[in-house]
Structures are given as structure tokens and as C-alpha cells.
Amino acid sequence: MDRYAPPGAGSAAGAERPQAEVRVPEIPGLPAGIPDGGDAPARHEGGEGDAAAPEAELTPPSAGDRPAQGKSPFQALTVIGQIEGHVSLPSQNKTTRYEHVLPQLIAIEQDPEVQGLIVLLNTVGGDVEAGLAIAEMIRSMSKPTVSVVLGGGHSIGVPIAVAVDRSFIVSTATMTIHPIRLSGMVIGIPQTYEYLDKMQDRVVHFVVANSRISQERYRELMFRTGELARDVGTILVGRDAVREGLIHEVGGMAQALASLRAMVRQGGRHQR
Amino acid sequence: MLYSIIPPEVVLRPADGPAAVLWEEVEASGARRLILRRDADGRVVIERIISTEPRDYLDPALQPGQPYHPGRRE
Known part of the structure; x- marks a missing residue:
């Protein structure tokens, strides 16, 4: 789920690209032959410009070279890097895009x-x-869901981690709870504060509604001083996230899959 | 609005220099998508799969670097 910012996509990256890079050459043989005859492919460019590309030497279609198989009973959704919003982020960011994730769900x-x-x-x-x-x-899926926080599940990753029926965190993973802020922006009017507060409330309310942590405690962690070097907030490591009631259990793939199987056997979802 | 542990000035910093590859994202069947690129020999190859189906990641034909077969229904 990488992102590759189209030129002029509204980001700072697009603004600085030379005009010559706006035109993107077609990959020969691709658009007309896309499987399913679906929508025109979204195009992303990395800046190669109009350099003449040699003809693709495509292997002839080979419909039978992939064994027929059904779906795996448990599908895996990876949420990595930055969760991208309405603006395409510069290409050095690894991102998860909602236009991919929502149809998958x-x-x-x-x-x-x-x-x-x-x-x-x-x-x-x-x-x-x-x-x-x-x-x-x-959160609104009818099928059993589990999450595993690996490495990190920070900031807006927290609501996603708790949105499932049963959440897990490996012992080495961390979750950073901190306030929403507009870095580098001078806040001159009270309405801006109110807007930030409302955005923050949406996150806090979702997390509190879908985990065992209280609103008071979550806000306390969010505004704690002395924990982060350059910010207010709290870093929860593995077991800390369970102790605070954010995550159900410390565990990895084996525990998460066992939990899914148990929920399927019981014919439904866990009580949160 | 960004809510991230990475500062906005880092997230939004323009990429350093032009990238050397051309990307194309195509829809395979269902919700599966493929990110394609042209390799040094000019072939269109698979760069990345976007799929929730774990078996896709075990399919030799869908491994990064494999040639893309536009006529085949993945």
C-alpha cells in the first residue's frame, strides 16, 4: 500500500515538481489489457518523465498457470506506515490508503x-x-475480527487497533497516546481550538467506546508530561497497553488466530 | 488532519530527487490490486500486491519482480 504522489496532488511535493513531469507515459500493453476490463488504472509516477521506454516484452497470457483455489477463511488486512487521507503524501512515505482498505473490508x-x-x-x-x-x-463488520499490534500502533492507529472483537499486542510493540495538534501553525482564533478539540473528542470517544479504558484515564495518558522527549503523551509498551485496558491481551499470530477460530466455533463475536 | 507521531514537516517533505521508476496500479480480480513498474529491461513487472488474501503472497506468479500478464485473470 505504497503511495506515489501524482504531480500537483496538492502536496508540497507536487508543487515543486517541474512541469515536464506532469505527463506520464503509458506502460505499453497495460491499459487495454487490464484484467476484468475494469476502471482505468490509477496512475502513479515516480518522476521518470517522458523518457522513451522500450516496448514491454510481456509473456503471453497463461490462464492456467495458477492453481484454482478458494479463499482463505481468515483474511489479513495490513495497516502500515502513514494512513493516507484526502491528500496524497510525498512518495517517501509508505502509506495505507482508504480507497484500498474500504472495498477490501x-x-x-x-x-x-x-x-x-x-x-x-x-x-x-x-x-x-x-x-x-x-x-x-x-467495528461494524458482522464477522469475527482480531488485531495484532506489531512494531507500533500509534496516534490514529489506536482506534483501528481497538475496533476489533479481540485485540492483541506483541510484547515489543508500542502505542503512543498523544494529543492532536497542528504543528507549526499559529492558532489565532478560539474556533481553531474548538475544532481541534472536536477532532480529538471523536478519537477519544471511539477508543473509550471500544476498549476498557476510561475517558479520564485516556486523556490523562494523552496529556502526560515527562514521558515523551518533545511532546506530551504516553508510550505504552506491550503489556502496558493491556494493563491500561486498551488492548485485550499480549500475544501474536498464534493467539490471534486461535481467538478467531474460537469465535467462529462459537458462531459469533466476542463480548468486548 | 494528520494525527501521527511523525511530524507533519517530515511527512509532507517533498521526495528527494526524481524517482527512477514508473508506477502503475491496476485492478486484478475482486479487491486485489497490483502495483506495477517497468524494470531495467523494459518489462512490466509486479512491484507489490495489495490484497487481504494471504495465499496471494505465496503465489509464485504474483511475487515482486515477476512479469505482469495483462491477459491473465489473476
Whole structure:
């Protein structure tokens, strides 16, 4: 789920690209032959410009070279890097895009072969509304869902981690709880404070509603001083996240899959 | 609005220099998508799969670096 910012996509990256890079050459043989005859492919460029590209030497179609197989009963959604919102981020960012994730979740919900979802998180946070959209979609699924926080599940990754029926964190993973802020912006009017507060409330309310932590405690962790070098907030490592009631258990893949199987056997979702 | 442990000035910093590859994202079947690029020999190859199906990541034909077959239904 990388992102490759189209030129002039509204980001600082687009603004600085030379005009000559706006035109993107076609990859020969691709658009007309895309499987399914679906929508025109979204195009992303990395800046090669109009350099003449040699003709693709495509192997002839070979429809039979992939064995027929059904769906895995448990589908895996990876939430990595930055969760991208309405603006394409510069290409050095690894991102998760909601336009990929939301249709995947719909497909999982509707596919009768799929019995459950495992969400794997290693994210540094990202866009508030895109993150909440993904979290709400996961929360509203009828099939059993689990999450595993690996590496990190920070900032807007927290609501996604808790949106499932049963959440896990490996002992080495961390979750950073900190306030939403507009870095580098001079806040001159009270309405800006109110807007930030409202955005923050949406995150806090979702986390509190979908975990065992109280609102008071979550805000306390969010505004704690002395824990982070350059910010207010708290870093929860593995077991700390369980102790605070954010995450259900310390565990990895084996525990998460066992939990999914148990929920399927019981014919439903865990009580949160 | 960004809510991330990475400062916005780092997230939004323009990429350093032009990248050397051309990317194309195409829809395979269902919710699966493929990110394609052209390799040094001019072939269109698979760079990355975007899929929730774990088996896709075990399919030799869908491994990064494999040639993309536009006529085949993945």
C-alpha cells in the first residue's frame, strides 16, 4: 500500500515538481489489457518523465498457470506506515490508503467463504478521518475480527487497533497516546481550538467506546508530561497497553488466530 | 488532519530527487490490486500486491519482480 504522489496532488511535493513531469507515459500493453476490463488504472509516477521506454516484452497470457483455489477463511488486512487521507503524501512515505482498505473490508464482509478478519498494525498514525473511517468499518463488520499490534500502533492507529472483537499486542510493540495538534501553525482564533478539540473528542470517544479504558484515564495518558522527549503523551509498551485496558491481551499470530477460530466455533463475536 | 507521531514537516517533505521508476496500479480480480513498474529491461513487472488474501503472497506468479500478464485473470 505504497503511495506515489501524482504531480500537483496538492502536496508540497507536487508543487515543486517541474512541469515536464506532469505527463506520464503509458506502460505499453497495460491499459487495454487490464484484467476484468475494469476502471482505468490509477496512475502513479515516480518522476521518470517522458523518457522513451522500450516496448514491454510481456509473456503471453497463461490462464492456467495458477492453481484454482478458494479463499482463505481468515483474511489479513495490513495497516502500515502513514494512513493516507484526502491528500496524497510525498512518495517517501509508505502509506495505507482508504480507497484500498474500504472495498477490501466490504469484500470480506460479503464473501461467504471468509469467516473472519485479522488486522495487522504497524503504523505511525496518519489522517484522522481516514483512520476513523477504517476503524468504523472494522467495528461494524458482522464477522469475527482480531488485531495484532506489531512494531507500533500509534496516534490514529489506536482506534483501528481497538475496533476489533479481540485485540492483541506483541510484547515489543508500542502505542503512543498523544494529543492532536497542528504543528507549526499559529492558532489565532478560539474556533481553531474548538475544532481541534472536536477532532480529538471523536478519537477519544471511539477508543473509550471500544476498549476498557476510561475517558479520564485516556486523556490523562494523552496529556502526560515527562514521558515523551518533545511532546506530551504516553508510550505504552506491550503489556502496558493491556494493563491500561486498551488492548485485550499480549500475544501474536498464534493467539490471534486461535481467538478467531474460537469465535467462529462459537458462531459469533466476542463480548468486548 | 494528520494525527501521527511523525511530524507533519517530515511527512509532507517533498521526495528527494526524481524517482527512477514508473508506477502503475491496476485492478486484478475482486479487491486485489497490483502495483506495477517497468524494470531495467523494459518489462512490466509486479512491484507489490495489495490484497487481504494471504495465499496471494505465496503465489509464485504474483511475487515482486515477476512479469505482469495483462491477459491473465489473476
